[in-house]
Every structure is written in structure tokens, then in C-alpha cells.
Amino acid sequence: MSDHEDFDPLADAHHDTRAIRSGISRTHEGEHSEPIFATSSYVFSSAAEAAERFSGESPGNVYSRYTNPTVRAFEQRLAALEGAEAAVATASGMAAILSICMALLKSGDHVVCSRDVFGTTISLFSRYLAKFGIEVTFVPLLNIDGWRSALRPNTVMFFLETPSNPLCEVADLAGLSKLAHLNDCLLVVDNCFCTPALQLPLTLGADIVMHSATKYLDGQGRCVGGAVVGRKQHMDEVVTFLRTAGPTMSPFNAWVFLKGLETLRLRMEAHSRSALEIAEWLQQQPAVERVYYAGLKDHPGHALAAKQQSAYGGVLSFLVKGGREQAWQFIDATRLMSLTANLGDAKTTIVHPATTTHARLSAEQREDAGIRDGLIRIAVGLENVEDLRADLQRGFAGIR
Ligand SMILES: *Cc1c(COP(=O)(O)O)cnc(C)c1O
Numbered sequence: 143m144s145d146h147e148d149f150d151p152l153a154d155a156h157h158d159t160r161a162i163r164s165g166i167s168r169t170h171e172g173e174h175s176e177p178i179f180a181t182s183s184y185v186f187s188s189a190a191e192a193a194e195r196f197s198g199e200s201p202g203n204v205y206s207r208y209t210n211p212t213v214r215a216f217e218q219r220l221a222a223l224e225g226a227e228a229a230v231a232t233a234s235g236m237a238a239i240l241s242i243c244m245a246l247l248k249s250g251d252h253v254v255c256s257r258d259v260f261g262t263t264i265s266l267f268s269r270y271l272a273k274f275g276i277e278v279t280f281v282p283l284l285n286i287d288g289w290r291s292a293l294r295p296n297t298v299m300f301f302l303e304t305p306s307n308p309l310c311e312v313a314d315l316a317g318l319s320k321l322a323h324l325n326d327c328l329l330v331v332d333n334c335f336c337t338p339a340l341q342l343p344l345t346l347g348a349d350i351v352m353h354s355a356t357k358y359l360d361g362q363g364r365c366v367g368g369a370v371v372g373r374k375q376h377m378d379e380v381v382t383f384l385r386t387a388g389p390t391m392s393p394f395n396a397w398v399f400l401k402g403l404e405t406l407r408l409r410m411e412a413h414s415r416s417a418l419e420i421a422e423w424l425q426q427q428p429a430v431e432r433v434y435y436a437g438l439k440d441h442p443g444h445a446l447a448a449k450q451q452s453a454y455g456g457v458l459s460f461l462v463k464g465g466r467e468q469a470w471q472f473i474d475a476t477r478l479m480s481l482t483a484n485l486g487d488a489k490t491t492i493v494h495p496a497t498t499t500h501a502r503l504s505a506e507q508r509e510d511a512g513i514r515d516g517l518i519r520i521a522v523g524l525e526n527v528e529d530l531r532a533d534l535q536r537g538f539a540g541i542r
Contacts, residue, residue: 235354319347475540
């Protein structure tokens with residue numbers, strides 16, 4: 143055997159190369175693009191081999207709830223991008239969060255969670271974990287004293303998203319991981335808004351990262367999926383839960399996400415560039431009271447974001463003068479952007495948080511969290527920026 147065969151060209155490869163080349167294992171057909179292994183089960187060459195596979199004595203596939211080569215390729219590629227020992231794919235972003243909780247928490251444990259996380263995450267924690275004797279305290283993302291004073295002897299996990307939705311607040315990952323570790327807690331970060339192309343929470347001290355792959359990892363709004371990444375020790379626990387409970391990723395969806403990872407950095411940079419241009423333009427508009435985007439120099443999280451992210455992402459929000467009526471008039475007058483709560487798509491989306499994504503909050507809770515009635519969120523896609531500005535201009539003209 144020559145040295146050539148032992149050489150791993152990915153060992154010292156850069157992010158872009160890993161995004162395209164990690165996780166490839168060709169079949170005897172010699173295909174260039176990764177195949178979709180649309181099979182629920184696998185055959186064995188002998189009864190003895192079947193016994194060895196079932197016992198785990200020999201590696202290999204048994205059943206696609208356990209392992210699937212397409213899903214494995216996605217997991218390996220994502221792990222390489224996040225700089226993690228291992229990744230585990232799940233049926234959705236929520237299945238990723240559920241799997242982390244079921245695998246690593248038990249009755250009597252306490253979790254501290256940012257108040258400013260995805261709405262369904264709050265429902266999962268407060269409605270379902272509570273049922274099994276796991277308590278959760280919600281704290282404002284930026285209030286480090288709030289995190290500290292929420293700690294109890296039985297606190298085992300911190301959970302947060304940064305930047306937050308929709309106000310783009312930026313949490314100090316290094317600071318919070320220090321606080322978590324001083325108290326023997328795991329720091330879990332939902333890295334959905336930045337993706338590994340812009341932010342690597344594990345390098346800043348986070349223990350586990352999760353994704354809704356539905357958003358930027360796909361990038362074209364086609365599939366629902368999720369993932370958990372981190373140390374092998376934790377991922378083994380998550381895998382065991384997934385294999386037992388079943389919310390695993392389908393091979394087709396894994397194939398779509400695998401392709402998405404190849405263009406992730408290029409897309410995230412383009413989303414970020416357009417979002418910054420639009421944020422700066424919105425600041426000049428007389429009907430706008432305030433723009434929330436961490437790429438803007440006057441955003442309170444700007445310096446921190448500049449330190450821990452390589453760009454500022456595609457999501458921004460802005461406050462129109464007036465209130466709900468003006469925001470709705472604006473949204474209804476746009477013609478190009480999609481009116482939907484989704485994000486992370488090549489197609490730009492627009493939504494009114496106070497009456498959709500954050501409608502479950504009481505008026506006081508919304509006020510407290512800064513989700514005002516005049517607030518509009520856009521997730522800037524990959525269309526031409528001039529065309530997007532023209533659509534926003536139609537929005538302004540629609541305010542009576
Ligand atoms: C969408 C989203 C989720 C949930 O993911 P699904 O794939 O919809 O289950 C979790 N966190 C964030 C930040 C999200 O945007």
C-alpha cells in the first residue's frame with residue numbers, strides 16, 4: 143500500500159473544503175454526488191453476521207432508525223463544520239431539543255433558559271418537561287446576573303439562542319459558558335441563526351450545539367430537520383434516545399441538507415451582506431423609529447457580535463412609527479417578499495412578530511421583551527437588494 147492511500151486530505155483542510163468533502167464514502171458505483179439510501183433495513187451475508195451486527199460486535203447497518211449512510215454523511219459533514227467530535231441528525235429542530243433533554247436530563251433537574259428563544263422551545267420546556275419533574279427558569283438573554291441568580295444546586299443546563307429572534311440581541315457565549323461550567327452545568331446553544339458558517343459556539347465554550355436544519359442548513363425551504371452536535375460522550379446518549387424513541391432524519395432530507403452545507407458559507411455571507419445593506423437603508427427612512435440588526439454600529443450587541451461571529455446573519459427587524467395598524471399596512475402592501483414566519487430561505491420573508499410568532503405572550507410580557515406592536519421582522523433572502531428595497535418602499539407607501 144502506498145502512502146497516498148493513508149493520506150487524509152481533510153485533516154488540515156479549511157472550512158469550505160470540509161463543507162464540500164466531509165462525510166463522503168463512495169459505493170462501488172463510483173458516484174460523484176452522494177446517493178440517497180432509501181432503505182429501511184439492511185441484509186446480512188450470514189446468520190453469524192446478523193448476530194454480530196445486532197450485538198454491536200461488528201459495525202454496519204441494521205435498520206434506518208439506527209443508522210443510514212446518507213444520514214451519516216450529513217452528520218459527519220456537520221460535525222466537521224462545527225468542529226465537534228460528533229453530530230446526530232433528528233427529524234426536526236424541536237426533535238433535536240427534545241432529544242437533548244430526554245438524553246441528558248432527569249426528574250428533579252433544573253434548567254435555566256433564555257426568555258428570548260424560539261416560541262415552541264418555551265412550550266416544550268414549560269408544558270412537557272414540567273410534566274416530568276424538570277423545572278425551567280426563564281431569564282432575559284442579556285442579563286448575566288439573571289442567569290447567575292437563577293442557579294440552584296440542581297441546575298444542570300443553560301439553554302440559549304444568539305443572536306436572538308427578532309431583536310438580534312447577542313449573548314456573551316464565553317462569559318455564559320464560564321458561568322455554566324463553574325456550576326457544573328452544560329451550555330446548550332441553538333445555532334440556527336448563524337450556522338457554523340458564521341459562529342462556532344463550541345470553540346467559545348458551549349458543550350452542545352443544536353440546529354433547526356429546516357432554516358439555513360437547507361437554505362431553500364424544502365425540508366424539516368434538525369441536528370445535535372458536541373462531544374461523543376453526550377452524542378452517544380442522544381443517539382440512544384433517538385434510536386429508542388424514533389424522531390430520526392429521513393435519508394431524503396439528509397441528502398437535501400448535505401447539499402445545503404456545500405453552499406452554506408457563500409449563502410450566509412450573501413444573506414449577511416444584503417441584510418446589512420437593507421438595515422442601513424431602513425435607518426434612513428422617515429417612517430422607521432428603530433432598526434434592530436447586530437451589524438449596525440449603534441446596535442448594543444455590535445461589538446460582541448463582531449468578536450464572536452464572522453458576519454451578522456440574514457434576520458433583522460425594525461419598528462415602524464405608529465403601531466400594529468401601521469405594521470400590518472406595511473406588510474400587506476409588499477408584493478415580492480413572502481408573508482410567512484419561516485426564515486433561512488433564499489426567498490425573503492416578512493412577518494409581524496407581536497401577532498404571530500410572539501402572540502402567545504401577554505401584552506406585558508411582549509412589552510418586557512421589547513416585542514412592540516410596530517415591529518416587523520424580515521429574513522433577508524438572496525434576491526437582488528434593489529428589488530427588495532423597492533418592495534419595502536411599497537410597504538412604506540402603504541402606511542396611511
Ligand atoms: C425553527 C426553529 C426551531 C425549531 O425547528 P423545527 O425544525 O421547526 O422543529 C428551533 N430554534 C430556532 C431558532 C428556530 O428558528
